[in-house]
Every structure is written in C-alpha cells, then in structure tokens.
Amino acid sequence: MARDEGKVWLVSYALPGEVVEAEPRGRQGGVAVAATTRVLEPSPHRVAAPCPYFGTCGGCQLQHATYTHQLDLKRQVVAEAWARAGLRLPPDAAVLGMEDPWRYRIRGEFEAVAEASGWRFGFHRMRSHAVLPVDSCAIHDERIERALPAFARAANELRLTGLQNLLLTVEPAGRGLLWRLRVNSKGWLRDEYAHRVAELLPDAALLDDAMSLDFWDMTFRVRSDTFVQTNYRQMLVLYRAALDMLQPMPEERVLDLYAGIGTISVAVARGCRSVTAVEENPRAVQLGRLNARINSARVEYLPGKVEDVLRGVRLGQHDAVILDPPRAGCEPAAIAELVRLGAGRVVYVSCEPSTHARDIAALVRGGYRVRRAAIVDMFPQTYHIESVALLERS
Numbered sequence: 001m002a003r004d005e006g007k008v009w010l011v012s013y014a015l016p017g018e019v020v021e022a023e024p025r026g027r028q029g030g031v032a033v034a035a036t037t038r039v040l041e042p043s044p045h046r047v048a049a050p051c052p053y054f055g056t057c058g059g060c061q062l063q064h065a066t067y068t069h070q071l072d073l074k075r076q077v078v079a080e081a082w083a084r085a086g087l088r089l090p091p092d093a094a095v096l097g098m099e100d101p102w103r104y105r106i107r108g109e110f111e112a113v114a115e116a117s118g119w120r121f122g123f124h125r126m127r128s129h130a131v132l133p134v135d136s137c138a139i140h141d142e143r144i145e146r147a148l149p150a151f152a153r154a155a156n157e158l159r160l161t162g163l164q165n166l167l168l169t170v171e172p173a174g175r176g177l178l179w180r181l182r183v184n185s186k187g188w189l190r191d192e193y194a195h196r197v198a199e200l201l202p203d204a205a206l207l208d209d210a211m212s213l214d215f216w217d218m219t220f221r222v223r224s225d226t227f228v229q230t231n232y233r234q235m236l237v238l239y240r241a242a243l244d245m246l247q248p249m250p251e252e253r254v255l256d257l258y259a260g261i262g263t264i265s266v267a268v269a270r271g272c273r274s275v276t277a278v279e280e281n282p283r284a285v286q287l288g289r290l291n292a293r294i295n296s297a298r299v300e301y302l303p304g305k306v307e308d309v310l311r312g313v314r315l316g317q318h319d320a321v322i323l324d325p326p327r328a329g330c331e332p333a334a335i336a337e338l339v340r341l342g343a344g345r346v347v348y349v350s351c352e353p354s355t356h357a358r359d360i361a362a363l364v365r366g367g368y369r370v371r372r373a374a375i376v377d378m379f380p381q382t383y384h385i386e387s388v389a390l391l392e393r394s
C-alpha cells in the first residue's frame with residue numbers, strides 16, 4: 001500500500017519498504033490500483049518469482065517474496081484486521097507454514113479458451129475475464145498439470161464446442177482423478193470424451209462421480225460439487241490446530257457449523273458423544289451423511305442455513321461449537337444465535353481475516369473471550385489467509 005498526498009494506492013508486485021515505478025491500473029473496490037513496472041530499491045525479502053506466468057496470471061500474488069516473508073506479511077495482515085475490529089491478536093498466535101510451499105493444490109479450476117491451435121486450459125488474467133492458457137502451474141499437484149493437455153487434446157480430437165471450464169481434483173493417496181467439464185453445447189459426446197481422456201492418461205483412474213479423501217484413519221467421499229480444502233497437507237495441520245483448541249471431551253455434544261461433507265464433524269465425533277452438523281448445500285449434506293456412516297461416526301446433519309437452523313436449536317444442547325464459514329463470514333443472525341446458545345467454547349476457522357475479526361469482535365461483545373489463535377498457511381504464494389481462534393465464555 002502506498003500513499004500519494006493521502007490518497008491510497010494498492011500496488012501489486014511491490015513489497016513493503018520498496019521504491020518502485022508503477023503504472024495505474026484503474027480502481028478496485030473503490031481504491032486506486034497500480035502494478036509495479038520497475039523495482040528501484042528492492043526489499044531484502046525479494047526473490048525472483050519462479051513461475052513464467054507470474055505478473056500476468058491472477059492466481060499468485062506473492063511469489064516475489066521469500067516464503068518466510070510471506071508468512072510474516074500474513075501475520076501482519078491478520079494483526080491489522082484484528083486491530084481494526086478492536087481486538088488484539090494473541091502475541092503467541094503461531095503461523096504454521098509449509099515445509100515445501102509448492103505443488104500443494106489437490107483441486108484446480110481451469111478456464112477453457114479456443115486458440116487457433118485448438119482448445120487449451122488456463123486461468124483468468126490478473127483483474128480480467130480474459131483467459132491466459134498455461135502449460136504449468138507450480139502450486140498445483142503435478143498430476144493435475146500433467147492431465148490438462150490430455151483433456152484439451154481429447155476435446156480437439158472430438159471437435160467439441162462450447163467448452164467452459166474444467167475442475168480437477170486428485171486423490172492425495174490414490175490414483176483417482178475426479179473431473180468435471182462444463183460444456184455449453186447440447187448432446188456432447190461425454191462418454192467418448194471420457195474414454196479418450198482415460199486412454200491419454202493411463203496412470204490415472206478417471207472418476208466423474210466421487211473420489212476418496214483419506215486422512216488419519218478416516219475415509220471420505222468427495223464430489224466436484226462439494227467443498228474440499230484444496231491444500232491437503234495443510235488441511236491436516238489446520239484440523240489438528242482446530243481440534244487441539246476444541247479439546248472435545250467424551251461426554252460432550254458439539255455443533256459443527258458450515259460443515260461441508262463432514263470432515264471436521266467426523267474427526268471431532270471420534271472424541272465426543274455426538275456432533276450436530278449444519279450445512280446448506282444439499283449435495284454436501286447427502287455426502288456428509290454417507291461419510292458419517294462410512295466412518296461409523298455419531299454425526300447428525302441439520303440441513304439449511306446456519307442463521308435459520310440455529311433458531312431451532314435449544315439452549316444447553318451443545319457444549320462446544322466449531323465453525324468454518326465461507327469468506328463472507330457469518331450473518332449477524334448466526335452470531336446472535338451463537339451468543340444465545342452460549343456454548344462454553346467456540347473454535348472459529350476462517351479463510352478471510354477481515355470477516356473473522358469482525359465476527360470474533362461480535363462474539364466478544366456477546367460475552368466471549370479470545371483464548372488462542374493461529375494462522376495456518378493454506379495458500380502459499382497467494383494473498384489468501386486462513387486463521388483459527390478459540391473463544392471461551394467469560
């Protein structure tokens with residue numbers, strides 16, 4: 001962030017403390033934005049970005065900073081978000097980074113683009129809807145990168161039209177490759193296409209319904225239309241941190257809000273009496289119920305929006321709550337219901353520090369105190385930040 005006579009500029013590809021030349025690139029969310037064109041005084045934390053698409057692709061924003069510095073910046077962003085909400089990030093809040101911060105994504109969504117040579121897949125360019133075709137992406141699992149040309153080649157061979165986007169998810173421990181291609185043309189040759197892609201990818205087990213996600217000694221079914229943590233290695237770190245904060249007791253009943261396909265619910269249920277999971281996506285609820293059965297876990301799903309479902313939950317039914325909403329955080333009505341229920345402990349997992357801090361501040365006003373917090377780097381090389389906090393009823 002730079003200031004010009006008080007006016008704020010967000011300057012991409014610069015680092016704090018640097019002197020750079022930058023070109024204005026319009027406005028974003030009401031703030032003037034610019035992109036670095038030349039670095040005059042580099043930060044000691046600057047490195048050469050390894051990806052050839054860095055600066056053009058909209059996916060990564062921080063490849064030009066050492067990984068240690070990325071983690072420091074993320075801590076600073078979280079501390080500032082908490083300060084703006086009137087809170088103090090606990091000084092002992094750990095930042096849990098990755099040993100190898102590359103090739104971590106097990107799920108990738110790629111846009112299709114028709115070029116003179118045929119179909120290719122890629123990402124949106126920085127701040128644009130135009131598609132940048134890519135041959136590599138160093139934050140995705142290598143199997144995803146290797147699969148892309150096969151999906152494009154099969155589409156070209158079968159002369160498919162109207163390709164929109166491709167979602168690929170790989171099994172962390174198996175050979176399964178779950179795929180979903182959105183095509184805007186009626187009656188496309190789906191089976192022939194799948195057959196040809198499978199021929200081109202003999203090492204993968206091509207799946208179009210569901211795949212397995214295994215961790216600790218549990219197994220889950222995952223589908224393309226349900227949420228999955230994209231960084232599998234850090235998902236384990238995040239869940240461990242959240243469970244360590246929650247410390248479920250054998251006699252306790254726990255609420256898991258925004259539960260998705262039940263990965264957290266099932267992990268928590270192993271250490272307590274029962275878990276009530278709340279989730280609005282009917283596909284995730286269906287899969288979550290199946291996942292609970294597969295793992296013999298005492299998880300009951302209440303389908304619907306958290307802000308609505310909680311109104312029907314009686315006081316004193318639950319001892320602790322864990323929640324993991326999307327970036328927008330919780331609706332005020334959901335926070336009000338949490339305060340009404342008054343569970344002894346709340347563990348709040350979030351992928352957006354500003355809404356995390358806002359909601360924690362509301363819970364603090366409702367009678368909770370922050371006990372612990374941690375930042376788990378789920379998205380190295382990008383500006384996305386995951387954090388988790390433990391609150392207790394004071």
Ligand SMILES: C[S@@+](CC[C@H](N)C(=O)[O-])C[C@H]1O[C@@H](n2cnc3c(N)ncnc32)[C@H](O)[C@@H]1O
Nearest residue numbers: 227258259260279280281304305306324325326
């Ligand atoms: C970040 S994901 C978390 C999923 C799960 N905890 C996990 O770790 O895999 C958020 C989930 O909340 C669900 N969701 C979004 N808004 C919701 C709402 N208002 N009420 C209930 N569920 C909601 C989404 O469908 C998604 O499954």
